[in-house]
Amino acid sequence: MLGLPAHVTACLFDLDGVLTQTARVHNAAWRVTFDEFLRRRAAANNEPFTPFDPDEDYRRYVDGRPRYDGVRRFLSSRDIVLPEGTPDDPPEAETVHGLGNCKNVRLLQELRTHGVDAYPGSVRYLRAVTDAGLRRAVVTASANGCEVVAAAGLEELLEVRVDGLVARAEKLRGKPEPDTFLAGAERLGVAPGNAAVFEDALAGVAAGRAGDFGYVVGVDRVGQADALLAHGADIVVRDLAELIENREPGA
Numbered sequence: 001m002l003g004l005p006a007h008v009t010a011c012l013f014d015l016d017g018v019l020t021q022t023a024r025v026h027n028a029a030w031r032v033t034f035d036e037f038l039r040r041r042a043a044a045n046n047e048p049f050t051p052f053d054p055d056e057d058y059r060r061y062v063d064g065r066p067r068y069d070g071v072r073r074f075l076s077s078r079d080i081v082l083p084e085g086t087p088d089d090p091p092e093a094e095t096v097h098g099l100g101n102c103k104n105v106r107l108l109q110e111l112r113t114h115g116v117d118a119y120p121g122s123v124r125y126l127r128a129v130t131d132a133g134l135r136r137a138v139v140t141a142s143a144n145g146c147e148v149v150a151a152a153g154l155e156e157l158l159e160v161r162v163d164g165l166v167a168r169a170e171k172l173r174g175k176p177e178p179d180t181f182l183a184g185a186e187r188l189g190v191a192p193g194n195a196a197v198f199e200d201a202l203a204g205v206a207a208g209r210a211g212d213f214g215y216v217v218g219v220d221r222v223g224q225a226d227a228l229l230a231h232g233a234d235i236v237v238r239d240l241a242e243l244i245e246n247r248e249p250g251a
Helices: 025-043 056-062 067-077 096-114 121-132 143-149 162-171 181-186 203-212 225-230 241-245
Strands: 009-014 135-139 160-162 195-199 215-219 236-237
Touching: 009 121, 009 181, 025 056, 025 096, 056 067, 067 143, 067 203, 096 143, 121 135, 121 241, 135 181, 143 162, 160 162, 160 181, 162 181, 181 195, 181 203, 195 203, 203 215, 203 225, 215 225, 225 236
Parallel strands: 009 135, 009 195, 135 160, 195 215, 215 236
Antiparallel strands: none
C-alpha cells in the first residue's frame, strides 16, 4: 500500500525538502546572501538594517521557486528595485541575477563541503514505488538538480529529471505555475490526472493543484500543515514513509 488513489500510476517528487535534506542549506544560503546585500544597502542609505527572516521570508518569497524569481519576489517585498542583469553576472554584481548567482555559489560550496543526505523515509518510499511499478520523476526549481540527485544516490530510483536548467531551456514558468510538473508527467507519458505530486513548498503544492494532478501530497517538515492544505494539498504527512503505513485513500 502506497497511500495513493488507485488511478495514480506516476509520482512527481520535488527534491529539496521532499527527497533530500537540502532545504536548510538553501535557506542558509539565501539568508547570508540577502543579509549581506541588505546590510550594505542600509549602511549606504543610512537606514536601519532589517535582516532576511529565514522562516517567513523564506516560505513566502523563495521556497520552491526558481532562483531569480525568488530574488525578485523578496526584493519587491522590501520595495527594492535592482537591474535585471544577465545570467552571466558575477556574484558580486548588485543585480537580480548577481544576487541569485551569489546564492548559488554559497549553496554549491556547502554541498561540496558537506554532501547531501536523503531522507530515509523518502528513500524507503521511492523503493516501494519503484517495486510497485509506478513511474517516477523529480521536478525541482534548482539548477543543481543533477548534482544533488547524484550526491544523494537517488539516480537509479528516478527515471526523469525536470530542473531549473530544463525550465530555462524550454521557457517553463516556475512554481506556483504547473509547467514543470506538467513537463515531468509528459516525459513519463502519463496524464496529469494519473500522477501524484509530492511537495513541501507552498508554491509547489499550489502548482500541483493548478495542474489538475490526480493527487497532491504535502510534506510538512517545518510545521505548516494547515498552509499546505490551504494551498491545495489533498493530504499532509511529515514523512513519506507514513504513506506506506496508511491505507489507500478511499479504501
